Amino acid sequence: MATSRSKQHKVLVSACLLGQPVRYDGRASGHPDLLQRWQSAGRIVPLCPEVAGGLPTPRPPAEIPGGQGSDVLNGQVKVVTVAGEDVSAQFLLGAQLALELVRRHGIRIAVLKSGSPSCGNLLTYDGTFSGTRVTGEGVTTALLRREGVQVFSELELEAAEQALKQLL
């Protein structure tokens, strides 16, 4: 019985973690075994917020000055590319589309790519394009957390699986 109920809980996952070549550099980010199993079970809802928000692939790298996605949601800072282009609107649209998916599917758990200005959940880059990481979260992660979604990265798959079991 628990197994059949568990199948009703879906997980939002960064599309690049599912082998889709949607990263800014036109590559994927791998496809961990656990995600493959969840995918086979029909449990995964994939999304690349940046592509969904209208950005092309490949695309210039972008960062959040200060590294806090919540500041972007609050209109306090903009997401900018390495060339200085403001791509906040696309990032905000992608986050909004992620929120709509979460609400539509009743999703409480997400596994999103670490370090991304959209998907990062613990660390992001600081906006200097120098490879400097700071404690922070991407724009999509920040919005999903406001909705109460637990956001894990591909480095925390065991914790994500445990959290999913807690929902049963």
Ligand code: SF4
């Ligand atoms: Fe898209 Fe997020 Fe992966 Fe970046 S980290 S390519 S925004 S799914």
